Amino acid sequence: xxxxxxxxxxxxxxxxxxxxxxxxxxxxxxxxxxxxxxxxxxxxxxxxxxxxxxxxxxxxxxxxxxxxxxxxxxxxxxxxxxxxxxxxxxxxxxxxxxxxxxxxx
Amino acid sequence: xxxxxxxxxxxxxxxxxxxxxxxxxxxxxxxxxxxxxxxxxxxxxxxxxxxxxxxxxxxxxxxxxxxxxxxxxxxxxxxxxxxxxxxxxxxxxxxxxxxxxxxxxxxxxxxx
Numbered sequence: 001x002x003x004x005x006x007x008x009x010x011x012x013x014x015x016x017x018x019x020x021x022x023x024x025x026x027x028x029x030x031x032x033x034x035x036x037x038x039x040x041x042x043x044x045x046x047x048x049x050x051x052x053x054x055x056x057x058x059x060x061x062x063x064x065x066x067x068x069x070x071x072x073x074x075x076x077x078x079x080x081x082x083x084x085x086x087x088x089x090x091x092x093x094x095x096x097x098x099x100x101x102x103x104x105x
Numbered sequence: 106x107x108x109x110x111x112x113x114x115x116x117x118x119x120x121x122x123x124x125x126x127x128x129x130x131x132x133x134x135x136x137x138x139x140x141x142x143x144x145x146x147x148x149x150x151x152x153x154x155x156x157x158x159x160x161x162x163x164x165x166x167x168x169x170x171x172x173x174x175x176x177x178x179x180x181x182x183x184x185x186x187x188x189x190x191x192x193x194x195x196x197x198x199x200x201x202x203x204x205x206x207x208x209x210x211x212x213x214x215x216x217x
Contacts, residue, residue, distance in 0.1 A: 031203045037146070041193060041211055048205035084146055091203050092161050093138065095148040 002027050006087060006096035013077050013103050021072040021099045023087030032063050032089040034072050037098070039083055046072070046085075077103045108132050109209035111196050117215045118186055126181045126212045128196030136160075137179035138197040138206065139171060148195070154179050155202050186216045 003026035013019055023032070034046040047054050047061040049070065054061055058077075063070040074081055084098040109130045118124055130137060138161075139151040152171040153161035159171070168184040183190060196209040 031205070033205060035208075041213075043195065043208040043211075045205070045207060086148065088148075088206075092153070092163075093150055093206065095140075095150075098146055100146075 002090040004096040025068040029089035035086045037084040111209040130198040134198040140195040142193040
């Protein structure tokens with residue numbers, strides 16, 4: 001099956017900083033998604049982005065399908081951005097191991 | 106209205122018991138899924154149903170049996186619970202296989 005690698009595994013930011021999270025796939029996918037799991041355990045859809053670029057407020061994502069990777073940008077981070085960010089894709093929806101983000105006030 | 110709901114939210118039980126977790130979606134989606142999230146937060150797909158038919162069945166013990174009475178419901182029955190079954194179980198749905206997924210709130214199962 002498809003392998004999904006996320007980097008970095010852990011990230012600590014000061015409030016207001018920007019960051020980029022990366023997701024690499026071992027094979028092409030046509031249904032890449034980004035999720036945020038908040039400290040209460042809820043999995044929240046961020047982007048469904050098989051290709052191209054999307055923006056939603058301070059968050060944006062870019063997927064380059066031909067090169068099998070996707071990037072999630074967080075700008076002006078806030079403490080409420082803390083949690084684990086997952087990417088997933090493929091017919092059997094393989095998840096990466098996640099990036100654990102901590103934003104300090 | 107909750108799009109994907111699961112009951113119960115918490116489940117604490119003894120080893121050897123049989124338990125069920127229910128999932129319902131009111132989005133009109135054709136495909137539903139069960140995932141297991143372990144203590145290290147790793148999410149792994151267990152089953153997927155499309156229009157009540159099983160399409161993904163990962164390597165899980167046969168003590169786990171999904172049941173889909175209709176395309177809005179996908180329940181998970183677990184026999185002879187073991188300590189290692191303790192985890193958070195998430196249900197999800199999507200319009201069809203491979204499209205955007207929406208997750209339920211999760212069920213935290215603790216086996217004592």
